Amino acid sequence: MTTAPGMPTLLAGRYHLERVLGSGGMGVVYRARDLLHEQFGERCSSVAIKMLGENLRLAPDAHVLLYSEFALTRSLQHERVVRMFAFEVDISTQMAFFTMELMRGMTLDRLLLEGPDGLPWRELQPLAVQLLDAVAYVHRQGVLHGDVKPVNIMLGDDGIRLFDFGLGQATAEAMAGLASVSRDRFSAWTPAYAAPELLAGGALTASADLYAVACVVYELAHGKRLGERRATERLERPQQMPAACWPALRLALAMDPERRTISVEELGEVMARCRWRWFR
Template structure:
């Protein structure tokens, strides 16, 4: 039904195409990822139209919801995510996908992707998630389109919604686990954070979720993964902040803060000591953003504090405003 697509980024380990556009494949890749075609119609409801994209763990399709179409919905289209063949072979594969659904579906926020349902196709026995079909560029595409970086007036419209979504997730006890530009889309009606495939619940939330072994799913995207993740430590909210801060730096400057090196490589080269403020980033915002990229997690700012810092007015403006009272 669909020819397999090559992986967009050799370091990328998850799909990142929950939106309606063709995948932009890298010119040179070692091997195309295997995607066995799904049945044309899943559970007598979702008609698969085409493959939108594929990564190390998941494949995303554009599908037509026949039930919604039957009742006259003029836009009965959804994104449909299933695991790639290599992960679908695991005994707990369906539980892995359900874990993503259970985490994300509880995050009712304007800047977190909306999930519709989880199901298992009766014919193929493949689990799948349906979610909103979004149109717009992902942040990796915006980075490529702005090689000199974005002015703060433009970046602010990305940074604040992203950190609002992340802070909300953390307050709800959900960790994203794989913050990178291709997991964030600027949709027609605003930013969405998506792909919680490596996400986890913090202690005490949703105790009924399957306890999955993630030691064999070390699929962090290396250049956005915090040092502690690369060293085998558990995922924490601080790791999410590191990824988000690196993304914001890259959007502001046009290049990765550590020359696309991993945190481990950058720390060995002491690149944090020579890290400079992006010229387009207001000076009063730099200390907070830099703190988000600290290699040591106990030195990192948290998501809410980073949001508050980036949302603060210039010190001079604040004085002028408070002088009235």
Template sequence: MSGAGDVLEDLSSRDEDLTYFAFAKPVATHRDAMQVRPEPVPDVLAGRYRLERLLGAGGMGVVYRARDLLQEQFGDPEPYVALKMLCDEYADCVDASALLFSEFALTRRVQHPNVVRLYGFEADTRCNRAFITMELMRGLTLDKLLCERPLGLPWPELRDIALPLIDALAHVHSRGVLHGDIKPSNVMVGEEGLRLFDFGLGLAEEDALPGLPKLSRHGFHAWTFGYAAPELLDGSPLVASADVFSVACVIYELACGKHPLRRVPSNQARDVGMEVEPLTSSHLPKRCWTSLKTALSFDPSKRHITVAQLRQDFASASNFKLLQGWRRLFPNRFRQ
């Protein structure tokens, strides 16, 4: 198998994907922290998954397209999965595999049509690497959609993305799980609908998953600059209202094509007195903007709106049903 540098495809360099790292081991620079150098792995993991190419990388993990040789043997015409493992900076860290299992357990707990479907948690003993297998999603992540639609989406199209996204997050919270890293590159839309993925920074609220080990994440915080709530960047723990702030940032950007804080980290924007530019009715209904403005409050005590309330306001703002197909957004992309 060729090296990671040879197969790495289209890793985004957009500002919203830059990540704030609080490492147990400090790194020289932020750019050094972002370099992904997966350690060598076998061509075939666990005797079953042949790695074909690297699809992308985040703050802590790398995701490959892999061919499931067992499914192929049984005649599956589409024996492909996405396979996620920790990148080499974290592979030798204490609790690394347990943290990956935590992501698996959290995602499995929140089964929902708009959350990525997981298949299994496995390990290859030859390279001592644990990994997650999941559905191979086909479509566009929202960061790439924003590149194609720099002025934002009209309300009918925005609604068809915002409602499933909010609905997914509302379900996640109802199951006692926090996501921790909602941003455009962690949401994909395609013919099969919308998928929220990457619960790598997620947490279970108290009593949600009592059997899950209580792991220290001191060396694994990787909040995303452009979408993390200010209290997270200040060092406060993850709570539900931080997810609300992040999803509001994403929806705002989809509505007008501009980041609500001009890509300034939210704690810095707060400290210099920056204000979010109001959205007009040409972007989204007034009721939705009122809710979004509350969700974007810098002060978490003034962010007195839950994701369930946000969903209710967005749903009631429209008398139209959700589109059943995604071809309206991508009329030519999925034609054979």
């Protein structure tokens, strides 16, 4: 997919837009070349650029909205989390955008298409541990992702990367002094991965992120989404999931947040301990 109709091909006099990498409810991500870095002999000058979608770009607080996502994630330094570079505004078009590392690979939703019966534990385990490690780190920094799902997780040669914090939030301490906007109108939770309390209008919490991550791990093991559930429904262990891991994952998948008596970090520790020889 090339650039959208009406979009300039050059931003801020240095970023040459090449093609659309993906789009969601709030933003569009482009692959671009940094011509300034190329001029100084940089061999790998490609970056990813995120800007708001056309439906939000003209909103009065558009720049603040995009900057809040950038500010939320710019200090995150983890090998499993996308790295942010800079926030800029193209003067000629008044378009705000930020640059970030260009990730190579495929998103987990594409991987799931290749494994409709779930992944073998030897392949699933490192992905689950890496994802849980990324989310646990984000939580320690006072950040909530808010939209953990396969399409927001990239799998490359060196493992997974978590990205797209467009629905993310932070503690008051983490964002002290920064401009912010009300996110009520952007709570476009994905039903298959959103905790029941979010769909009922509740606030985003670490427990809700835990539920979403657990849904992704379950889908990797089962090959299918959890889908709509009843409060009384009893989940069955996926065949690809070792019996020793299942009690912890089932806790994380509890529909009642009060029953999710495990943290993302603790779930990651359980997943890391479950070896192939324990498989039942």
